[in-house]
Amino acid sequence: MSFSDFSILKFLANTVDILLVWFVIYKLIMVVRGTKAVQLLKGIFVILLVKVISDKFHLQTLGWMMQQVLIWGFLAIAIIFQPELRRALEQLGRGRFFSRTSNQEADEQEKLIESVVKAVDYMAKRRIGALISIERETGMNDYIETGIQLDSKISSELLINIFIPNTPLHDGAVILQKNQVAAAACYLPLSESPFISKELGTRHRAALGISEVTDSITVVVSEETGNISLTKNGELHRDLKLNVFKEMLSKELLSQNKVKSTSSARWNWRAKKNG
Structure with a gap:
């Protein structure tokens, strides 16, 4: 074998x-995304930055303190973030850490869409108020922690049961995370936009509020009218027919080449003169 062959190898x-x-590294980031571990990584970055600066300017005391934090910090990390570490190891043991096909994700998203559409159809016909937020790229764990954690498989029956009036979990939002019902009775931030119609209630304001601070998709069923609404990116689409609602949801959650373009019948609430 020549020297050039060795260099190429x-x-x-x-x-x-x-x-x-x-x-x-990418897979680790995907595991901790949307969890408290994200804040931990930011803290570690700050500590490393301070350590580099202290070494650069020969700040011995500060450098020694940062060194001790780094030495003992890993033990604290293992204790404080044990649930996240356990989840990562479980995924590794199941073979999900390195292999998750797009077909699996598409199947799970289709199941989510079917469950949400079926539940919304049932509740809209019976005027059962509902507020369902679907997490996408932006983590929603801060809002999940305000509610009752469920971590249950998604089904239309479960979603319907949660929003039946006078039950313990019906008041608040349901958050769907990674194709699971993560939590119910969650508090979402209310939109403070002055352009919101006065006829809109708390559910619609909460749906708009969460869409302004995250990239989630939030579904609202009006308790007064049974109308279906959807919010995304700070926009509210009101009074949607069931088929249009399903098309919009599919377009947002599935790849573009698997769904038809959304019907032109949907419209933004800002385009309506009377709100």
Whole structure:
């Protein structure tokens, strides 16, 4: 084997090594996304930055303090963030840490859509008020912690039962996270927009509020009229027919090449003169 062949093999080995490291880092980020561990990573970054600055300017006392924090911090991390670490190990043991096909995700999203549409149809016909928020890229754990944690499989029957009037969980929002019913009776931030119609109630204001601070999709069923509404990116789409609502939900949650374009019948609340 020539020297040039050896150099090429070494270059390829180093390239594969770097790609694997980045892949593992990416998977770790996906595991901790939307959890308290995100704030932990920010704190570690700040500590490392302070450590570098203290070494650069020879701040010995501050550098020693940061060194002790780094040494003992890993033990504290293992204790405080035990649930996140356990979840990562469970996913690794099930083979889900490195392999999760797009087909699996699409099937789960389709099941979510069918369950939500079926539940919304049932509740709209009977004028049962509902507020369902679906997490996407922006983590919603801060809002999940305000409610009652469920971590249950999604089904239309469960969603309907939650919003039956005078039951313990009906007052508040249901948050769907990673194809599970993460929590019920959650508090969502109310929108403070001055352009909201006066006829809209707390559910619609909460749906708009959460859409202004996250990229979630939130569904509202009016208790007074049974009308179906959907919010995303600070926009409210009101009085949707069931088929239009399903198309909108599918377009947002599924890849563009698997669904038809959304019907032109949907409209933004800002376009309506009377709100």
